[in-house]
Amino acid sequence: MKNDEWVKPFFKQYKRSLILALTLGVITFFCAGALMFNSGYLISRAASLPENILLIYIPIVLTRAFGIGRPVFRYVERLVSHNWVLKMTSNLRVKLYDSLEQDAIFFKQKHRTGDILGLLSEDINHIQNLYLRTIFPTIIAWSLYVLIILGIGYFSPFFALGMLLLLGVVVFLLPLWSVLVNGARQEQQKQMKNQLYSDLTDNVLGVSDWIFSQRGQDYVNHHEESEEALREINRKLQSFQRKRNFLLQLMFGVITLALILWTSQQFPGNHGGAANWIAAFVLSVFPLIDAFAPLPAAAQETNSYQDSIVNLNQLPTVEKAQGETPILEGPLTLTIENVSYHYPDSPKEVLARIDLILEPGEKIAILGRSGSGKSTLANLIRGDLRTTKGKITLNGVETYRFQDDISNYLGVIHQTPYLFHTTIINNLRIGRETATEEEVWQVLQRVGLKELVEKLPEGLETMVDEAGLRFSGGERQRMALARILLQEVPIILLDEPTVGLDPVTEQALIDTFFNQLQDKTIIWITHHLQGIDAMDQVIFIEDGKLTMQGSPSELRKTNSHYRKLQQIDKGTI
Template identity: 85%
Template sequence: MNRIGLFQVLKTDEWVKPFFKKYRKSLILALTLGFITFFCAGALMFNSGYLISRAASLPENILLIYIPIVLTRAFGIGRPVFRYVERLVSHNWVLKMTSNLRVKLYDSLEQDAIFFKQNHRTGDILGLLSEDINHIQNLYLRTIFPTIIAWLLYVFVIIGIGYFSPFFALAMLLLLGIVVFLLPLWSVIINGARQEQQKQMKNQLYSDLTDNVLGVSDWIFSQRGQDYVNHHEESEEALREVNRKLQSFQRKRNFLLQLMFGVITIALLLWTSQRFPGNHGGAANWIAAFVLSVFPLIDAFAPLPAAAQETNSYQDSIKNLNELPALHTASTVAPEISGPLTLKIDQVHYHYPESSKEVLVGIDLTLQPGEKIAILGRSGSGKSTLANLIRGDLRATEGAITLNGVDTYTFGDEISNALGVIHQTPYLFHTTIANNLRIGNESATEEELWQVVTRVGLKELVEGLPAGLETMVDEAGLRFSGGERQRLALARILLQEAPIILLDEPTVGLDPVTEQALINTFFHELQGKTVIWITHHLQGIDAMDKVIFIEDGRLTMQGSPSELEQTNAHYRRLKQIDKGIS
């Protein structure tokens, strides 16, 4: 793989290439400022060399000294000024681009959120964020900008020398060509594969470390903690070995690079000595000017080999981003519905895109406004898939799920106005309790916050915290118990005032006393709302208007708790098992 491979990837790229056009004016300005910066640096040394030689040779006219002094000051001031402005423009350009890339990455993952754990490893996403996005950033700052600027200077230098001597310009074309083209190509061939290997190993370390930290309890319980440590140390040692090879090659390459600049300097010195002969004054004053002007150009040409060898890793990063799901443009206008909401599940079938096996088969159900229904079933029976379909996160392969006759998937994010959800593990963000509650209603007043906190039974807890509602919540809300997090989630829902509430197994992992107290709070505060309660056991089931049981994607029983108690032996057996009666 080489730089040609990068260009081939960019031809079909839908992530990075669009920013060339979107921010082309800033890009052209940054490149222009970069060229002017090095021009000023070279011109500063050129004028300084001429000025020193001229001042030492008793000039015939003071203007021969005064004009170079003015130019030296101008170029001396211009170099840092243009450099500073160029850094501002180029970094602003790159930061806008990477910011948009991150937003696009989040949007791409968000639309795939239902299948996130199925399609992505957490470590892979961290690798995209920490390695790939940063590599794309370096693609511009360390490869594209320096390379184009160096090529512009290369052409300018050859044309400038050609004005004095076409033959020596051809010689410099070859000598500088070694620095500009041959050494970078050598770096790509020898070190490019190592650079790509280094990046892939870092991404793998991110993935392995993330997965194993998240599953550290499994390592501990299986008494294989040392095995993981040994595996991680082996991976790090392999990465260090690649780094050592990279550094060894870079030292050799840098030595050859400096050697080439030495040869160029000597060649320029010999040429100027012959082209501008003389011991004092006259044309001899140009010798120092030409020779000294070489040194600032080293800063322009020296980064090229290192920049070239990184193109393989850029190619891999761009490829990783383009393999993410394409963004789908959603309708910006959500349908409007009014009045009491009736949820109808009409002969719904569903199978996942990668499988032909149906997860749900012919589910048919109607929920009237204010009705409370429990959906029971074993793990893998299709309960969670049905919940995703009701929320509109998935679209039925056959049949329809509608609110007042409108398909739920057409609402997009606006479904939250009609449907509120409390999950198994509600997430609390690292901000104040008040901000966490206002996720349900951004305009809620402090008085309204205290009202819902009181309704869910957390008033005393919040009052006892250091800053009340302004107390900071730890990341993921770990300072609160499972039941307390669920009550805070209920408070959000109460602020949201959605008419339909979906309870997705919110009592999983709670002890029986806490579970029953939470169930009582839920159904007391959700009176008058349509409640869909997905659960795996029957505690509190008698508070529901209807109970359905899903097995292998099909409805196998339905009715009110009292009806099923009287007529369905399987239901009675389930209740006995749930109560621990054998």
């Protein structure tokens, strides 16, 4: 916790709520103990001959007061503590999303999907339990421990010392034993759950390979083995907990007997008088069991909490936005000026000294082999990455400064656009939430999907299957184009949108793209030359360097490498 930047700040941020929750927790148990104390006294006193009615009436009033106070304070304490924890964990989740989002480009390199699922479902949940199951109960129990010893010490310092030791077994010794014996198992349980998340996501994402290799049963067996190992750990945890709970109840039995012996000597008499206090002291023990019983279970989970805090603190620090987001007006010129880039973990330059100017309405194709740096250049243009050297600007403003607002100026169509499991109209309104139905039908007409949607049972309200599986690859690309048309941005980045399509569908899709986007600036990342003649410029990136640049007609006349690429693309060599 010393260098923690995730959990510790909330102690200061919400310290008033924290203090209030702890105070209410102590008052709740005080009311519970006082209720039983008054009840014990009242029962004993009512069985004797009270000298005055006030000796009965006052305990009755106090019993009612504490009886009402206990659930009221308990309810308010729950409201305050859970409100505090939920505010804290909601902020933690927002911070987690922000941390991962700013590093989204490197997400697959640095994190496995299962690790993130573990952070979301296990670590955040553990941090929540850190307060509700450990910090709150522990501080409340320690506070009560001090008050009980001081209260008994008022009557008998010697017996207070004995209770100090007896309650100390419950407050300190049993929790320590739980940490030493069950803490490691608790940590192992958490690690196994995280590993299950990782294995499950890996295997689900690659389930087709398991099936095609006819090893589907091996996958099931492997998962069942992992589940059985986790169940075995759970059985050991539960077995230990049963033994510990037995010892805990046994200790409270000993404490109760000790109180009976002490009170019988401290307040002697057969009936009435001081003897009325015996039941009062003894009965007040039972509500306190609820205060001290959670301590061993809370202590054993501290290792898991520590691991969760470490996992969160290993994530990148969330950087604050620098200043206001720029606002541009008029035609946009994209300038790539002496740009070089290398990834943080590698000194090798992915891009080296790239210079390019893209005027408003100009169309450029970026060619290159896989790994040549095309996708990195696209990420730099969008502002998702920052250049190592040089700069990429829109009308003189570096693109990374726009942050999320870059979507106001630049739209992207990916290789595999995602369609969400909602209605067609909701999927399209991702481009512009305020789009009317008429505008949606217009863009569907423009991309060639209007007749298809009209034939569907619910039209625009037809539910799209998860990931858009009811639509073909070409139809999903046309849906993505419809989103872009609704978005109405001046610059469009096409990131190999025709990969995996047959030649006829590919050519039809290319024609639709360039017909509907003819007034836009287009950056087309592609792996071959079909439809390349519609471009104003063609550049070729090889090993991060710009090795070819010019119009298609110029390159066809002057560049033998370009002509060879065309022949390869057509299959003539």
